Each structure stands twice: as structure tokens, then as C-alpha cells.
Amino acid sequence: MPTLVPLHDLALHMGDNCLILGQRLSQWCGHAPILEEDIAQANIALDLIGQTQYWLELAGALGAQGNGAVATEPEPEQSHRQVQAPEPARLKSADDLAFLRDASGFRNALLVELPNGDYAQTIMRQYLFDAWHYPMLEMLRDCNEHQVSQIAGKAVKEVAYHLKRSTDLVIALGDGSEESHRRMQAALDKLWMYSGELFAADGDQETARRSGVQIPIDYGALKTSWDVHVGDSFQRAGLRPPDSNYMQQGGRRGIHTEHLGYILAQMQFLQRAYPRAQW
Amino acid sequence: MSAVVANPSIEQIWQILDQVPDPEIPVISLVELGVIRSICWREDTLVIAVSPTYSGCPATSMINLDIETALRANGIEAIELQRQLSPPWTSDWISKGAHEKLRRFGIAPPSRSSQTDGASAAPIACPHCGSFDTRLVSAFGSTPCKASHVCNACLEPFEHFKCI
Numbered sequence: 095m096p097t098l099v100p101l102h103d104l105a106l107h108m109g110d111n112c113l114i115l116g117q118r119l120s121q122w123c124g125h126a127p128i129l130e131e132d133i134a135q136a137n138i139a140l141d142l143i144g145q146t147q148y149w150l151e152l153a154g155a156l157g158a159q160g161n162g163a164v165a166t167e168p169e170p171e172q173s174h175r176q177v178q179a180p181e182p183a184r185l186k187s188a189d190d191l192a193f194l195r196d197a198s199g200f201r202n203a204l205l206v207e208l209p210n211g212d213y214a215q216t217i218m219r220q221y222l223f224d225a226w227h228y229p230m231l232e233m234l235r236d237c238n239e240h241q242v243s244q245i246a247g248k249a250v251k252e253v254a255y256h257l258k259r260s261t262d263l264v265i266a267l268g269d270g271s272e273e274s275h276r277r278m279q280a281a282l283d284k285l286w287m288y289s290g291e292l293f294a295a296d297g298d299q300e301t302a303r304r305s306g307v308q309i310p311i312d313y314g315a316l317k318t319s320w321d322v323h324v325g326d327s328f329q330r331a332g333l334r335p336p337d338s339n340y341m342q343q344g345g346r347r348g349i350h351t352e353h354l355g356y357i358l359a360q361m362q363f364l365q366r367a368y369p370r371a372q373w
Numbered sequence: 374m375s376a377v378v379a380n381p382s383i384e385q386i387w388q389i390l391d392q393v394p395d396p397e398i399p400v401i402s403l404v405e406l407g408v409i410r411s412i413c414w415r416e417d418t419l420v421i422a423v424s425p426t427y428s429g430c431p432a433t434s435m436i437n438l439d440i441e442t443a444l445r446a447n448g449i450e451a452i453e454l455q456r457q458l459s460p461p462w463t464s465d466w467i468s469k470g471a472h473e474k475l476r477r478f479g480i481a482p483p484s485r486s487s488q489t490d491g492a493s494a495a496p497i498a499c500p501h502c503g504s505f506d507t508r509l510v511s512a513f514g515s516t517p518c519k520a521s522h523v524c525n526a527c528l529e530p531f532e533h534f535k536c537i
Contacts, residue, residue: 140430247458
């Protein structure tokens with residue numbers, strides 16, 4: 095039974111996943127263990143940030159029209175706040191959404207804002223995400239909403255390459271040396287509880303009925319597809335997910351880890367200190 | 374009012390754009406790259422639909438700038454460039470003639486997408502010596518559209534225009 099996701103929320107979720115993960119991957123630029131991986135990370139980050147533009151342009155256009163639930167922020171108390179956060183209705187462009195929203199306005203999954211950690215953690219995070227991102231884009235490509243299907247149709251071909259790389263690396267590193275195996279298992283133990291959020295329907299139905307266009311997402315089918323791919327890769331890699339079923343959530347409701355604050359502080363500083371700066 | 378000059382024909386616009394080189398791979402034109410999707414006049418405004426190759430490709434904005442520059446140099450003032458995402462650009466749209474130009478430039482041209490499953494595929498011929506004894510180093514290279522390979526025969530590295 096598909097979940098109905100409001101179009102505006104979906105565009106923010108997809109765009110914010112790409113933006114934050116793109117920022118995380120960019121942190122490896124110049125620092126990756128080998129040259130070919132440095133180049134691969136940069137290229138994947140570039141693909142993701144390019145896709146961010148499409149999704150956030152869509153979200154911005156919908157928000158400006160008032161056709162979707164607009165991300166709201168708590169009212170600032172006048173006594174100790176001198177600067178007002180921009181009114182949600184004024185966030186029209188992809189740049190506005192990227193650089194002027196506070197953490198509570200972001201709708202990315204928690205998984206993508208987690209620290210890079212060691213290379214194993216970066217690769218495990220990438221794989222858990224890619225294995226979701228690819229079938230999600232396939233599903234969106236085939237949906238009836240034209241603006242979504244054209245973005246997804248473009249992105250899915252690029253993400254196919256991302257998934258192939260991360261799958262190969264999980265297997266090579268998992269079934270690698272004692273050290274690489276140990277690090278990959280530790281990464282899986284740490285990240286596993288953030289994977290469930292990707293499939294959570296998360297209270298969408300109430301707001302969905304109040305908003306405009308809704309996109310049906312079959313999270314059950316998505317999870318099945320992910321389970322098969324991930325199960326096969328882990329079996330080849332000799333890796334085993336933790337036994338716990340507890341899944342951390344909140345990103346899709348704007349409840350984020352402290353890590354997002356640091357990412358935004360670095361990413362947004364210039365635009366907030368010098369509003370509308372251009373070069 | 375100034376004298377009315379006839380707008381260039383659609384065919385002439387295609388020819389103008391066929392002279393504009395791709396900013397990263399200057400041996401092929403934007404038309405040969407397959408990114409110019411449609412050209413039409415809407416009254417006195419020239420409307421051109423352009424497709425991005427890869428979502429984050431930094432050459433995309435350069436391509437748009439180069440299109441406008443070429444058109445303005447030919448006296449066209451009212452220009453509207455539209456980004457067309459659907460159907461998505463595919464390396465299949467790179468013209469046959471461009472394949473040989475790519476090879477001579479040192480880039481192995483893309484295979485037809487239907488023949489590959491993406492990164493893994495039939496061996497790619499080395500554009501330097503022609504040998505098929507080559508291997509993939511990485512599916513990612515110096516630009517979003519290229520993969521890195523090495524030839525085991527002549528030992529030269531080369532890039533392959535990825536199939537997408």
C-alpha cells in the first residue's frame with residue numbers, strides 16, 4: 095500500500111539528501127587514500143550537487159506558489175534575537191533553500207549528515223544510501239508527476255554508476271584484509287541504525303491530505319529491493335548487520351543530529367554574513 | 374523603427390551551433406554532442422532547448438554562454454535557452470562522425486548504451502594503438518562524462534566517454 099508523500103516534502107527530502115551528502119563527500123577532496131578514489135568521490139559529489147539543483151528548484155517553485163507545506167521555523171523570541179530567519183515564503187530559489195534555511199528546515203535522512211569517519215565508514219554510508227537511492231529514483235522516474243519523473247529519469251542513470259562503485263568497494267573491502275574487514279564491520283555496526291529512516295512513512299498521511307500534489311511511494315517494495323541487494327553484498331563481503339532492530343529517525347521532520355549544524359555553519363557562513371553576495 | 378531584417382532560418386541556426394565547440398572536448402561541436410534538442414522562433418525570440426549531459430557538469434553553464442555568444446555574433450538578440458531534462462541526454466546521441474574525432478583526440482568513444490550495463494562492458498579499444506587489451510582503472514575520470522582506462526599493450530592511460 096503506497097504512502098502518499100506531499101510533492102514539496104519529497105522534493106526537499108530528495109534535494110537535501112543530495113546536498114548534504116554532496117557536501118560530506120566534498121570533504122574528501124584532496125584527502126582520499128588514493129588518487130582514483132579522490133577523483134571518484136569528487137565526481138559523485140558533483141553529480142549529487144547537480145541533482146540538488148533540480149530538486150530544490152522544484153521545491154522552491156512549489157513553496158513560492160504556496161502549493162505545498164512550507165518548512166516553518168519556530169518563532170524567534172524578540173528579547174534575545176536580533177536577526178529574523180527569512181520567512182519561508184521568501185525562499186524561492188535553490189540557492190535560497192540551500193543557504194538560508196536553518197537545520198530544522200532540512201529534510202535529509204540522518205544517514206547522510208553523519209561524519210565521514212574513516213574511509214570504511216564513508217564507503218558503508220555511501221553504499222547504504224546508493225542501494226536506496228537507485229530504486230527510489232527508478233520508482234520516481236515511473237510516477238505520473240512529470241516534474242518528478244523527469245528529474246528522476248536524469249538522476250537514475252548517474253546513480254547507477256554510484257551504486258556499482260559502492261557495491262564493488264563494500265565487497266572488496268569487506269572481503270579484503272583483516273584490517274579492511276574489521277573497519278567495514280565497525281562501520282556497519284555504527285551506521286545500521288540509520289538505515290531504517292530511508293523507508294519510514296513517518297506520519298506523512300495527515301499532512302498529505304491537506305497539501306496539493308501527492309506522490310505515491312511504495313516503501314515496502316523499496317525495502318524489499320534494498321534488503322535483497324544489501325543482503326547479497328554483505329554475504330559476499332562477509333559482513334553481518336547488528337541484531338538490533340532499533341532505527342534512529344527524525345531527519346524527515348527536521349529533527350537532526352548535531353552534525354548538521356556544523357555542516358551548515360561551514361556551508362552557509364558566507365551567504366549569511368554577506369547576504370546576496372555573488373562572484 | 375529600423376528596417377526589418379529576416380530572421381535566420383532554423384537550418385542556419387543549426388549550422389551556427391555546429392561551429393560551437395564543446396568547451397571540454399573542442400574537437401566536437403555542441404550539435405555533434407547531441408545537447409541541442411530543438412530550435413524554433415517564437416515571433417522574434419529564438420527559443421533553443423538544451424539538455425545537460427551530467428547533472429553537475431560545470432561545462433553546462435559554459436555551453437549556454439557559448440551558445441548565446443555565437444548567436445549574438447550572428448546578430449540575434451532575443452534568445453531564450455530552455456533546459457530540457459526529458460528525455461534525458463544519452464551518449465547514444467553523440468553523432469557517428471564525432472566518434473572518430475574523439476578517437477583521434479585520444480578519447481575512446483562511447484559504445485551504444487544498449488550494449489553495456491554501465492561501467493562494466495565489452496573491452497574498450499585503446500585510442501592510441503587500437504589494442505583491445507585494455508583495463509578499466511576507474512569509472513570516474515577528469516570530467517563527469519569520462520572513465521579512466523589503461524592499455525596493457527602500449528601502456529598508455531586513456532579516457533573513455535562513458536555510456537549513459
